[in-house]
Each structure stands twice: as C-alpha cells, then as structure tokens.
Amino acid sequence: MKYLLITLVFLSHLIGQVTLDIKVLPKGATVILDGKEIGTAPVKGYSVKPGLHEVRLEADGYAPATHEISVQDAKRLVSDFILNPMYKIKFRAKEKGLTFELNGEHTWRDEKIKLNLEAGPHRLRVYYLDELFDDQVIIADRNAEFIYTRYQPESGTN
Amino acid sequence: MILRYKVFIISIVFFGIIKSADYTGSIAFIDLTMDSASIVQYGELFSSMSSQLQATPQMRVIDPEIVLSVVGQYSDLSDPEREIPDREIIISIGQELSADYVMYAGTKVEQYGSILTGEIISTRSGGTISTIQINILDVINVLEAESNIASWALIGEDPPYELMQPRRDLFPKHPKDIKEDKTPFGALWRSTVAPGWGQFYSNKRLPGFAFPSIEAVLFGVLFFNFSQYSSAVKNLQESSKLYDKETDPDEVLRLRKETIGYWNEHKSYNKAMINNGIMIGTVWAINAIHAYIAGPRPQNFIHGPEPYRSK
Numbered sequence: 082m083k084y085l086l087i088t089l090v091f092l093s094h095l096i097g098q099v100t101l102d103i104k105v106l107p108k109g110a111t112v113i114l115d116g117k118e119i120g121t122a123p124v125k126g127y128s129v130k131p132g133l134h135e136v137r138l139e140a141d142g143y144a145p146a147t148h149e150i151s152v153q154d155a156k157r158l159v160s161d162f163i164l165n166p167m168y169k170i171k172f173r174a175k176e177k178g179l180t181f182e183l184n185g186e187h188t189w190r191d192e193k194i195k196l197n198l199e200a201g202p203h204r205l206r207v208y209y210l211d212e213l214f215d216d217q218v219i220i221a222d223r224n225a226e227f228i229y230t231r232y233q234p235e236s237g238t239n
Numbered sequence: 240m241i242l243r244y245k246v247f248i249i250s251i252v253f254f255g256i257i258k259s260a261d262y263t264g265s266i267a268f269i270d271l272t273m274d275s276a277s278i279v280q281y282g283e284l285f286s287s288m289s290s291q292l293q294a295t296p297q298m299r300v301i302d303p304e305i306v307l308s309v310v311g312q313y314s315d316l317s318d319p320e321r322e323i324p325d326r327e328i329i330i331s332i333g334q335e336l337s338a339d340y341v342m343y344a345g346t347k348v349e350q351y352g353s354i355l356t357g358e359i360i361s362t363r364s365g366g367t368i369s370t371i372q373i374n375i376l377d378v379i380n381v382l383e384a385e386s387n388i389a390s391w392a393l394i395g396e397d398p399p400y401e402l403m404q405p406r407r408d409l410f411p412k413h414p415k416d417i418k419e420d421k422t423p424f425g426a427l428w429r430s431t432v433a434p435g436w437g438q439f440y441s442n443k444r445l446p447g448f449a450f451p452s453i454e455a456v457l458f459g460v461l462f463f464n465f466s467q468y469s470s471a472v473k474n475l476q477e478s479s480k481l482y483d484k485e486t487d488p489d490e491v492l493r494l495r496k497e498t499i500g501y502w503n504e505h506k507s508y509n510k511a512m513i514n515n516g517i518m519i520g521t522v523w524a525i526n527a528i529h530a531y532i533a534g535p536r537p538q539n540f541i542h543g544p545e546p547y548r549s550k
Contacts, residue, residue: 099366106410107413142413142414142415143413150370151367152367153360153364153365153366153367154364154365154366155361155364155366155367155368156366157368158366158367158368158369158370159368159369159370160369160370161369161370163410165410165411166411166412166413166414168414169414200411201411205541207543214543214544215543215544217541219539219541222411223412223414223417223419223537224414224417224536224537225536225537225538225539226536226537226538226539227538227539227541228538228539228540228541229541229542229543230540230541230542230543231542231543231545232542232543232545232546232547232548233542233543233544233545233546233547234540234542234547235547
C-alpha cells in the first residue's frame with residue numbers, strides 16, 4: 082500500500098509536469114523563471130507545472146526582456162526568445178530651443194546627448210516653444226548618430 | 240519484493256509511453272493576417288516547409304487554401320483591423336480542418352513597433368508545444384523564417400543551420416556583429432599609409448587635399464635642407480682638407496673662418512632637417528588622428544515638418 086501511494090504520488094507529479102525548453106538568441110543569456118535563476122540559455126528539460134509563468138532574460142549588451150508564457154498540458158514546450166541588442170546613439174539637434182521626448186519617458190533639452198537605445202522603433206516627440214512640433218518614430222538599428230533638424234533637407238542633400 | 244518489481248515495471252512503462260509519444264499527424268498554419276493576396280506567398284512557404292518536414296515523414300502540412308476557407312468562417316478577412324481570435328477559436332479551426340496541430344502567428348502592432356506571437360498548439364489536448372514572442376521590424380520575412388524554425392519543434396529536433404541563418408540576418412544584430420562598409424579604423428590605416436587617403440575615403444575632400452599638400456611642402460623643405468646640408472658638408476670637407484694642407488698663415492686664417500662657417504652651416508641645416516622631420520611626423524600623425532576622428536560613422540538625418548529654410 083505504501084509503495085502504491087509512493088508510486089501514485091510519483092506518477093501524479095510526473096503527469097502534472099511539462100518539460101520546458103527555453104532557447105534564446107543570443108546563447109548564454111541568463112534565464113530567470115518566476116524569479117528563480119534556472120541557468121543560461123539554452124535551457125533544456127526543465128520541468129514546470131502548467132499555468133502562467135514569467136520568464137526574464139538577461140544578457141550583456143542586450144535589453145533585458147520579460148515574457149509571460151502560458152504552459153498548457155503537453156509533453157514538452159519549446160519557447161524561443163530573441164533579445165534585442167542595445168545601441169549607443171549620439172543625438173544631436175541642429176537648432177537651439179528644442180525639447181525632445183523619447184517614448185514618452187525621457188526628456189531633454191541639450192543639443193547633444195548620448196543614449197543607450199534598444200534596437201527597434203522609438204517614438205520621438207519634439208517641442209518648440211513648449212508646443213508639440215513633431216511626432217515621429219525613429220529606428221535604432223546600429224550604433225549611430227542621429228542629427229535632428231526642424232527643416233526638411235533640400236532635394237539632393239542629406 | 241514483488242511489489243517493488245511492479246513499481247519498477249510501472250515506472251518503466253510510464254516513461255516509455257511518455258518518450259515514445261512523438262508528434263505525428265497533420266498541421267495547419269493559421270496566420271490570422273492572411274488573405275487571398277498572400278496565399279501565393281504562403282503556398283511557397285508551405286512547399287518549403289513540407290519538403291523540410293518530409294525529411295522526417297511525420298507531419299502533413301494542410302493546404303493553405305483549405306485553411307484560408309475555414310479561417311474565413313471565423314474571421315472577416317476583408318476587415319483590415321480584425322483582431323486575433325481566442326485560443327479556443329484557433330483550436331476549433333484546427334479541429335474543423337482535422338489537423339492534429341495548429342501553428343498560428345499573429346502580429347500585433349504596438350505603439351513603437353510590432354510584436355510577433357507564434358504558437359504551435361495540439362488540437363487534441365489544447366496544449367502548447369512551441370511559442371515565440373518577439374519584437375520585430377520586418378514582419379513578413381521574420382514570419383517566414385520563424386514558421387520554418389517553429390515547424391521543427393514538432394519533430395523534436397533542432398532546425399538545420401540554413402533555417403537559423405535568416406533569423407540571424409533578420410533580427411537586430413549586436414554592434415560587434417555589424418560590419419560597416421566604411422569604418423573610422425579603415426580611414427585611420429589609410430591615412431597612416433598615405434596622408435589624405437583616409438580623408439578621401441571618408442569623403443572629406445578639403446582635408447584630403449590639405450594634408451598631402453602640407454606634407455608635400457614639408458618634404459620639399461626637407462629636400463631643400465638636405466641639399467643645403469649636403470653642399471655644406473661637401474664644402475666643409477674640401478675646406479678642411481685645404482686648411483690642413485695650407486702653410487700660409489693668412490690663408491690658414493681665411494680657411495679656418497670659411498671651414499667654421501661651413502661647419503655652422505652644416506649644423507644648422509642638420510638641425511633644420513631634424514625639425515623638418517619632426518614636423519612631417521607630427522603632421523602625419525595629426526592626419527591619421529584626424530582621419531580616425533572624422534572617419535565614417537553611421538548617421539541618421541531626421542527632420543521636422545518645417546519646409547526648407549530660406550537662405
């Protein structure tokens with residue numbers, strides 16, 4: 082009877098677990114599952130219970146990312162994640178008196194500023210004399226200098 | 240003792256069942272942004288997927304046109320702003336298609352870009368087998384690359400290298416993996432080899448002409464100083480020979496004065512040559528440093544809505 086109980090507990094434990102594989106680009110990223118570090122990517126054969134889990138991924142030179150994964154009843158779940166690299170951006174305004182706001186979070190008035198931006202699109206808002214003057218999306222795709230001017234370049238320039 | 244064996248056997252059988260349950264059957268790829276215009280593209284995608292999956296003959300890919308006809312019953316394909324149906328609806332679509340698995344991908348346009356969500360679900364258990372959630376810029380190409388990669392999760396094998404390459408190419412690269420056509424280092428070594436070359440390489444024409452011109456003038460001065468130095472040395476040698484042979488006291492005095500003059504002349508031109516050399520080296524170094532500082536770096540020019548500035 083004792084062995085049967087142990088077996089049932091063992092089996093129910095096995096049945097309730099899903100084997101989780103976590104692959105991350107770049108390899109070697111630290112994988113934190115529900116607040117507990119479970120190793121570096123790729124993580125293979127980690128057992129989890131069905132339900133919602135939070136995966137946090139961290140790697141040098143990349144923006145940390147947090148994703149929620151919904152683990153359903155299945156034998157194995159393979160989750161792929163791709164981290165966005167960070168780029169060094171020098172931002173330069175050609176005119177004075179402009180106020181810049183990035184992603185609704187970061188504001189500056191300096192004519193020159195250095196930013197660390199996650200790869201991808203970012204929303205740039207420009208204020209002139211405290212009025213919204215420009216609203217556009219800029220894309221960070223490499224270490225680069227962004228030069229902002231209020232005026233459209235004449236054709237053939239730029 | 241017998242019970243222990245039973246426990247052991249039950250455990251082995253149980254593990255056997257788990258390990259032998261390979262994913263086999265049929266799969267439907269449901270892209271919730273699909274329409275008749277994109278069906279050709281998906282047809283091509285499925286052809287390539289099918290051929291890859293044939294390598295392990297476990298999975299049959301359901302014709303995308305049949306998938307589209309069923310998807311149309313659940314989602315208004317003419318509505319460009321249609322939302323991603325619930326998970327249950329996706330599973331229902333899969334069941335109606337008699338697919339064992341559905342792979343669906345949806346792109347959600349967010350304020351600052353798009354997020355691609357991909358998932359492979361078993362229509363029988365409702366369980367998720369594979370997921371991917373990423374920020375993307377190039378929706379269509381990433382979708383194709385990721386669909387191919389995800390299909391390998393069904394086989395339980397790692398995708399081949401050639402399928403992983405598009406992922407590496409499409410997603411933003413780490414700065415150290417980005418190869419620029421022109422770099423400040425490229426300008427530096429060019430200008431170190433030949434002054435001005437790095438500046439021309441960086442399209443800086445003015446310093447590109449200025450540095451070699453300055454160097455040319457300095458080399459010209461160096462050549463002049465060298466010829467003057469050589470002449471002074473030659474005169475000094477001749478004069479000193481005459482001085483050694485001369486016995487007339489007045490001539491000796493004259494030759495002594497002349498020899499000292501040549502000696503001083505040769506020393507001053509020698510000093511001038513050394514200074515000249517230092518100047519050439521300094522300008523050369525400045526030219527190389529300038530080439531690096533003014534070297535080509537990626538620049539993005541962005542502008543506001545104002546029309547052209549009046550001149």
